[in-house]
Amino acid sequence: MIISLPMSASLNLAGVKALTFDVFGTAVDWRGSIIREGEQWALARGLHLDWARFADRWRAAYRPSMDAVRRGELPWTKLDDLHRRVLDDLLVEFDLTGLTEEEKDHWNRVWHRLIPWPDAVAGLTRLKQKFIVATLSNGNVSLLLDMARHAGLPWDTVLSAELFRHYKPDRETYLGAADLLGCQPGQVMMVAAHPEDLHAARACGLKTAFVARPLEFGPTHPRPSAVSGNFDIVAADFLDLADQLSASKLET
Amino acid sequence: MIISLPMSASLNLAGVKALTFDVFGTAVDWRGSIIREGEQWALARGLHLDWARFADRWRAAYRPSMDAVRRGELPWTKLDDLHRRVLDDLLVEFDLTGLTEEEKDHWNRVWHRLIPWPDAVAGLTRLKQKFIVATLSNGNVSLLLDMARHAGLPWDTVLSAELFRHYKPDRETYLGAADLLGCQPGQVMMVAAHPEDLHAARACGLKTAFVARPLEFGPTHPRPSAVSGNFDIVAADFLDLADQLSASKLET
Incomplete structure (x- = not known):
């Protein structure tokens, strides 16, 4: 064809x-998608958060985490797992506590839903x-x-x-x-x-x-x-x- | 979805x-496709060939050639290249002489057109x-x-x-x-x-x-x-x- x-x-x-x-x-x-999903998620819970900053912080850690793999400081690691390491830090930084493992995994997979x-x-x-x-x-x-x-x-x-x-x-x-x-x-x-x-x-x-x-x-x-x-x-x-x-x- | x-x-x-x-x-x-393409190809050239046997012979060499890779007797070799080795032998066996390199490559890619x-x-x-x-x-x-x-x-x-x-x-x-x-x-x-x-x-x-x-x-x-x-x-x-x-x- x-x-x-x-x-x-x-x-x-x-x-x-x-x-x-x-x-x-x-x-x-990626940025608009994370903001949109974050705002919907927060609205249902009565939370307020700067989702643009959340998205930017997540993305900012993207290059350094891959570079650690590229330099051999980390063994080969899938991007899903690099994203999760960053997410765990972000949840602390943005004071989002008490999420279940299932909720964390769902959030990590927002990158699958861009x-x-x-x-x-x-x-x-x-x-x-x-x-x-x-x-x-x-x-x-x-x-x-x-x-x-x-x-x-x-x-x-x-x-x-x-x-x-x-x-x-x-x-x-x-x-x-x-x-x-x-x-x-x-x-x-x-x-x-x-x-x-x-x-x-x-x-x-x-x-x-x-x-x-x-x-x-x-x-x-x-x-x-x-x-x-x-x-x-x-x-x-x-x-x-x-x-x-x-x-x-x-x-x- | x-x-x-x-x-x-x-x-x-x-x-x-x-x-x-x-x-x-x-x-x-694979068998019907090779027979069909072979018959069309031969018709245009006034040739007669047992294309079912041609297809079966090609396929029969498939497993042994991959097994040679699996046993480490050959380095990793793409299937296209294994197919080509077999094709070169088949062209002799079926007395199909005088094909240009372009024609041989086209024939080898019949597997891309199944x-x-x-x-x-x-x-x-x-x-x-x-x-x-x-x-x-x-x-x-x-x-x-x-x-x-x-x-x-x-x-x-x-x-x-x-x-x-x-x-x-x-x-x-x-x-x-x-x-x-x-x-x-x-x-x-x-x-x-x-x-x-x-x-x-x-x-x-x-x-x-x-x-x-x-x-x-x-x-x-x-x-x-x-x-x-x-x-x-x-x-x-x-x-x-x-x-x-x-x-x-x-x-x-």
């Missing part, structure tokens, strides 16, 4: 067969007509699977740092994904809202697409919609990415 | 969250409403991805022996799949038309469903539609499996 259309945008992209997507922040709105950016499902559905679309996330496989089923994200398959036991931006993750996809690195395009992810992919020979997600860190800390960086594509969202890659519009 | 319906069949299956499927012979008809059994897509679509549905095949990831896109097989994700560098029936493959799915082994059900695959899965603690594929090896060598073996479910096809697992019928 490959629909061939002329690739007007960039002839050097003619060999791209597969798109691999960063997920947290690029495909889904909500896509409004263009994500429609954009992926178009891109999938022309390219293999796969995750390439630091989230563990079961997290990404639950999220895909919850949100209707139509991945062809779920690729994760967990498969390589190396968190991005380790080279093993980008090169391992290309190998599993049966592709040369230059036949794979990494799609992300984060320049450092794309720079690492580029250093491995992958093509790169920057997608702007100005609201990822909230309206008071907007991110630029275009960034300096030597990317093959800079797109406003997944629909714009599909336009630029000449992925056909679906007849509906 | 989990639809809860009473599980009338077997209460001991209540904890099953994910179904992992053997692919060659269980989800797709056709599903008639009930497979409809059955998986129903089962997916209730369970995670994933491959657990000795085929490499890119083979399984191409096949899924070609045939419309709606896997949630593609799991392969390649991820574990262990071919079934090695334990690492079944236990590795359960771990990636975030499941205890008993929360995963292996679905296959081959008792030896199910016996190995069962020894790892997985649930098992035998699906009859009496025509897998052709009408002159029919396989039994029920086999002796201690399986949790014995099903006539994927639709019967969905019935027995109370997977809802889709409103269409």
